[in-house]
Amino acid sequence: MSDPERVPPGVDASRPSPARMYDRYLGGTANFPADRDAVDRILELVPEIRDAAWANRGFLQRAVRWMAGRGIGQFMDLGAGLPTQRCTHEAARDIRPDARVLYTDHDPGVVAHGHDILTGVAGTAVIQADFRRPWELLGHPEARRLIDFGEPAGLLIVAVTQFIPDADDPWRLVRRYADAMAPGSYLALSAPTADRMAAPKVSRILDVYATSTIPVNTPRTRAEIARFFAGLDIVPPYEGAEPEVTSVGLWGCEDPDAAESDGSRSFYAAVARKP
Numbered sequence: 001m002s003d004p005e006r007v008p009p010g011v012d013a014s015r016p017s018p019a020r021m022y023d024r025y026l027g028g029t030a031n032f033p034a035d036r037d038a039v040d041r042i043l044e045l046v047p048e049i050r051d052a053a054w055a056n057r058g059f060l061q062r063a064v065r066w067m068a069g070r071g072i073g074q075f076m077d078l079g080a081g082l083p084t085q086r087c088t089h090e091a092a093r094d095i096r097p098d099a100r101v102l103y104t105d106h107d108p109g110v111v112a113h114g115h116d117i118l119t120g121v122a123g124t125a126v127i128q129a130d131f132r133r134p135w136e137l138l139g140h141p142e143a144r145r146l147i148d149f150g151e152p153a154g155l156l157i158v159a160v161t162q163f164i165p166d167a168d169d170p171w172r173l174v175r176r177y178a179d180a181m182a183p184g185s186y187l188a189l190s191a192p193t194a195d196r197m198a199a200p201k202v203s204r205i206l207d208v209y210a211t212s213t214i215p216v217n218t219p220r221t222r223a224e225i226a227r228f229f230a231g232l233d234i235v236p237p238y239e240g241a242e243p244e245v246t247s248v249g250l251w252g253c254e255d256p257d258a259a260e261s262d263g264s265r266s267f268y269a270a271v272a273r274k275p
Helices: 018-025 033-045 049-068 088-095 108-118 134-138 141-146 170-180 199-209 222-229
Strands: 074-077 100-105 124-128 154-158 186-192 267-273
Touching: 018 033, 018 049, 018 108, 033 049, 033 199, 049 088, 049 154, 049 186, 049 267, 074 088, 088 100, 100 108, 100 141, 108 124, 124 141, 134 170, 154 170, 170 186, 170 222, 186 222, 222 267
Parallel strands: 074 100, 074 154, 100 124, 154 186
Antiparallel strands: 186 267
């Protein structure tokens, strides 16, 4: 089927979308020529970005299964992008077949595409919501239908905060979402970093994303990412580790000596419990 034949109504396929670019990194098909061209421009100089996307998706899947194994049966996946390539409800239902998942995204085209993908999948919904307006997202009828805010939940903010500039105080926004969760809830958050990436590679990534539907992209330091977990109890990322922010490759790994790669080191992550 040609690209124009499978463009959902309301989707602008002429500009690259970070969500569709991410799907492309993961080998998915929910993307269009503009997305593929943008990804190719990045891969030309930063081939490890595909590994970074897979490492980040692996963190999401392991964190969701870990939470589900500790009794969490409802999840809010904020800024989720497209629900493809072993997404949250699939990972959660490996452990909890009755798990409920609310996906959100700011891009109306991504939401339209997500509606198509989730058609007929009970216990899930995708809504258009601006991460910077938590009161609207938390009060959305679908959020109230799927999430019982009186019970522990899994809050997923995976590869989202880089699209929120410092001026909008992403730390305050994350805290607002965490405050809305019941005690015993968990936050899983990952964010890209330039701590261990050469400057030309960082520039290429930022230049390409500047042409996308979300032109802001702010990689942050480990210390800046650790601030997102203020007031929460970070859990050890793997057996025998200290409770700390680490790379997405190390979180939930079985063998720390073999778990990391150049790609996985470009994202920091942690899971933390709300006391």
